[in-house]
Every structure is written in C-alpha cells, then in structure tokens.
Amino acid sequence: MKDREIDEILKQAAQAGPEMDPALLDRVAGSIGSSLTPVRPLPPAWVMAGGLALICAAVALAGAARSGFYGIPKLSVLDRALIFPTLGIFICLAARACVSEVIPGSRRPMAPRSLLAGGCLALLAVFAVLFRDYGTERFVPQGVVCLTAGLLHAIPAALASRLILRRGFAVNAVAAGLVSGTLAGLAGVTMLELHCANLEALHVMLWHTAVIPVSGAAGALLGRLSRSRESQ
Amino acid sequence: MHPDSDLEALMALYQEGDFTAATALVRRLSPQLHRFFVIQFASRREADDLLQETWLRIHQVRHTYRAGEPVLPWLYAIARHIRVDHYRKARRTAAREESLERMPEAAAPPVAPGRIPDLATLLAPLPASQREVIEMLKIAGMSLEEVARATSSSVGSVKQKAHRAYERLRERLSAVGLGAGRAGGPS
Numbered sequence: 001m002k003d004r005e006i007d008e009i010l011k012q013a014a015q016a017g018p019e020m021d022p023a024l025l026d027r028v029a030g031s032i033g034s035s036l037t038p039v040r041p042l043p044p045a046w047v048m049a050g051g052l053a054l055i056c057a058a059v060a061l062a063g064a065a066r067s068g069f070y071g072i073p074k075l076s077v078l079d080r081a082l083i084f085p086t087l088g089i090f091i092c093l094a095a096r097a098c099v100s101e102v103i104p105g106s107r108r109p110m111a112p113r114s115l116l117a118g119g120c121l122a123l124l125a126v127f128a129v130l131f132r133d134y135g136t137e138r139f140v141p142q143g144v145v146c147l148t149a150g151l152l153h154a155i156p157a158a159l160a161s162r163l164i165l166r167r168g169f170a171v172n173a174v175a176a177g178l179v180s181g182t183l184a185g186l187a188g189v190t191m192l193e194l195h196c197a198n199l200e201a202l203h204v205m206l207w208h209t210a211v212i213p214v215s216g217a218a219g220a221l222l223g224r225l226s227r228s229r230e231s232q
Numbered sequence: 233m234h235p236d237s238d239l240e241a242l243m244a245l246y247q248e249g250d251f252t253a254a255t256a257l258v259r260r261l262s263p264q265l266h267r268f269f270v271i272q273f274a275s276r277r278e279a280d281d282l283l284q285e286t287w288l289r290i291h292q293v294r295h296t297y298r299a300g301e302p303v304l305p306w307l308y309a310i311a312r313h314i315r316v317d318h319y320r321k322a323r324r325t326a327a328r329e330e331s332l333e334r335m336p337e338a339a340a341p342p343v344a345p346g347r348i349p350d351l352a353t354l355l356a357p358l359p360a361s362q363r364e365v366i367e368m369l370k371i372a373g374m375s376l377e378e379v380a381r382a383t384s385s386s387v388g389s390v391k392q393k394a395h396r397a398y399e400r401l402r403e404r405l406s407a408v409g410l411g412a413g414r415a416g417g418p419s
Contacts, residue, residue, distance in 0.1 A: 001402050014351045
C-alpha cells in the first residue's frame with residue numbers, strides 16, 4: 001500500500017467523523033465576545049531576548065561592582081577574549097530560548113536540555129584550555145563561597161527576567177523554568193568571572209560551572225511546582 | 233469561509249477586538265480542534281469541554297500571537313497544553329479513586345473489513361504522539377516545520393513519528409483489506 005493511498009483513506013476517515021454541534025460553536029463565540037477587548041501583542045522576539053541579555057549583563061556587572069572586580073585583572077587578554085564571548089553567546093542563546101518558551105508554537109533555537117548541557121560543556125572546555133593551575137587549596141570552602149555567590153546573583157537575574165517574560169504563556173512550564181534557570185545561572189557565572197580571583201582550574205571548572213545546572217534545576221523545579229498548582 | 237492565508241489577518245483583527253473575526257476563527261478552527269481531541273480517546277463530551285477550555289485559554293493569551301507568524305502551530309501548541317493538562321488531572325483523579333491500580337491500555341476498536349472507519353478508530357492503535365502528528369500533518373494540512381513548532385520538537389522527530397505511524401497504518405489497513413482497489417466508503 002502506497003503513502004498516497006493512506007493519505008486518501010485518512011482524508012475520507014476525517015470526513016466520516018460526526019458534525020460539530022452548532023450550539024457549542026455559538027456558546028464558544030458568545031463567551032469570547034462577552035469579554036472581547038483590544039490587546040497589545042507581545043513585542044518582537046529580538047526585543048524581548050535583547051532585554052533579557054541586558055538584564056543578565058546588568059546583574060553580573062552590578063554584582064561584581066559591589067563585590068569587587070578582582071577576577072578581571074588576573075585574567076590575560078586571551079582569557080578574557082575566550083571566556084566572555086563564550087558566556088555572551090550562551091546568554092544570547094538562552095535569552096532567545098526563554099522567549100520561545102513563552103510564545104506558543106514558536107521556533108525553538110535549541111532544546112532546553114541541550115542548551116544547558118552545551119553551555120556547561122563549552123565553559124568546561126574553555127576553562128580546561130585556559131587554566132593550568134591544578135592546585136586545590138581550600139577547594140571546598142572557597143568553592144562553596146563561589147557557588148553561593150553565583151546562585152545569589154542568579155536569583156535577581158531570574159526575578160528581573162520574569163518582568164519581561166510575565167506576559168508570555170509557557171505551554172511547558174518545566175522547560176520554561178529550566179531555560180530561565182539556565183539563563184539566570186549564566187548571569188551568575190559571568191559575575192563570578194568578573195569577581196573571583198581564584199584561577200585554579202578545578203575550582204573554576206567545578207564550582208563556577210556548577211552554578212548553571214543548579215540554577216537550571218531550580219528553575220525546572222519551580223516550573224513543575226507552578227504546573228502542579230495550576231492543574232489542581 | 234476564509235482561505236488559509238486569511239487566518240493571520242483574522243488573528244490580527246481578533247487581537248484588535250473585532251467580534252466578527254473572533255467568530256470567524258471559532259467557526260473555522262473549532263472542527264479541527266475538536267477532531268484533535270476526539271482522536272486522543274476523548275469522549276465527544278470531553279472533547280466539547282476541552283474545546284471550550286482551549287478557546288478560553290486562547291482568548292486569555294491571544295496577545296502572545298505575533299503578526300506574520302503561522303496561526304496553526306500557535307493554536308495547536310495551546311490545544312496540546314490543554315489536552316496534556318486534562319490528561320494529568322484525569323490520571324490524578326483515577327489514581328485517587330483506584331488507588332495504585334494501573335489504567336489498562338485502551339484497546340484498538342475493530343475495523344470492519346473493506347470499510348473506511350472514522351479517524352479516531354483508524355488512528356486508535358497508534359501512540360498519542362504519532363496520532364497528533366498524523367492529525368496535524370495529514371488532516372490539518374500543516375507543514376513539517378509547523379508541526380515541529382506546535383509539538384516543541386524537531387522536524388526530524390516529526391518525520392520519524394509520521395514514518396512509524398504510516399508503517400503501522402499500512403499494516404492495519406492491509407489486514408482489513410483496505411489496499412489498492414479497495415471497496416466501501418466511510419462507515
């Protein structure tokens with residue numbers, strides 16, 4: 001049996017279904033008509049994504065300004081030229097993905113899980129190439145301080161992003177939470193790269209990069225909770 | 233009736249508060265949305281409820297439609313959300329009522345030999361993800377790219393689901409004698 005024949009059978013089968021009740025259509029149209037007012041469409045996707053990227057940059061800069069730009073002077077030109085553009089690219093990708101998640105039926109630049117994994121792997125690769133000091137002095141205490149600082153900066157980034165995304169509608173709250181958390185985590189990592197003077201490879205690779213998956217997981221969890229609450 | 237290209241214009245008018253455009257959209261799109269719910273094993277009454285719920289949600293989030301974008305992926309993405317939400321609620325209710333007993337898989341209804349069944353019966357043996365892809369692709373006439381957008385998946389994944397669905401449909405239709413030179417109309 002050829003595909004064209006199956007197409008034909010499907011079309012005939014679709015026509016064989018029961019007719020719709022006209023009263024139901026009248027009821028639906030009536031309920032919509034009773035509260036019909038003009039609405040302001042969402043701004044273009046690039047405006048929303050640009051706004052999100054700016055929020056991340058602002059949170060990272062403000063956080064580093066408050067805590068001190070101790071990381072920047074320690075980084076070489078090559079370090080800066082690789083780390084910050086990588087972060088910038090993934091912030092732009094995550095911002096675009098966030099916007100896609102709150103506009104039903106829009107094109108996804110990247111699946112949320114791939115974005116999270118890609119961001120982490122790219123940063124790990126950059127850090128592994130750039131940093132050669134494999135010392136682990138005060139590895140855990142310093143690491144916990146950095147992880148906490150990164151996450152504490154991810155929170156305002158996520159809250160400010162909410163202002164831009166609040167008018168959207170996420171058909172998949174978990175995916176939207178995951179990608180928003182990833183974006184906020186990237187803002188936290190950017191702040192750490194500007195602020196943290198510890199350039200030990202393992203410290204940067206583990207504790208700085210960990211901000212992204214932890215923040216992403218927190219976002220996904222919040223998305224799941226909001227979905228459960230909505231469907232109660 | 234408006235041709236396909238008019239959907240975008242109707243949506244723009246709907247966003248501006250035009251009642252005629254809203255009514256035209258409801259009349260134009262409701263039958264395919266209703267069919268979308270019916271083929272997912274929803275009863276006729278459930279499908280009616282889901283349709284009303286979907287339009288209510290569409291009305292609430294109509295500002296998220298962006299002018300110039302295709303309407304159907306936007307619409308089906310919302311309809312899918314309503315359907316999945318309904319499924320979750322139903323599953324939770326069933327879990328409460330029937331403790332931990334698993335709900336049995338819905339058995340595919342029999343097809344009379346040589347007769348074309350209705351769409352819900354025909355697609356019944358397919359998994360839900362394949363049913364929705366076939367409905368959007370072959371019945372609603374959406375492109376692969378549009379189905380991928382509506383289902384938040386990739387074009388490759390949509391192609392694969394459609395291919396697998398056709399394999400199963402081919403087997404089923406051949407088994408009931410609906411091959412080349414078939415006889416009989418819709419039952």
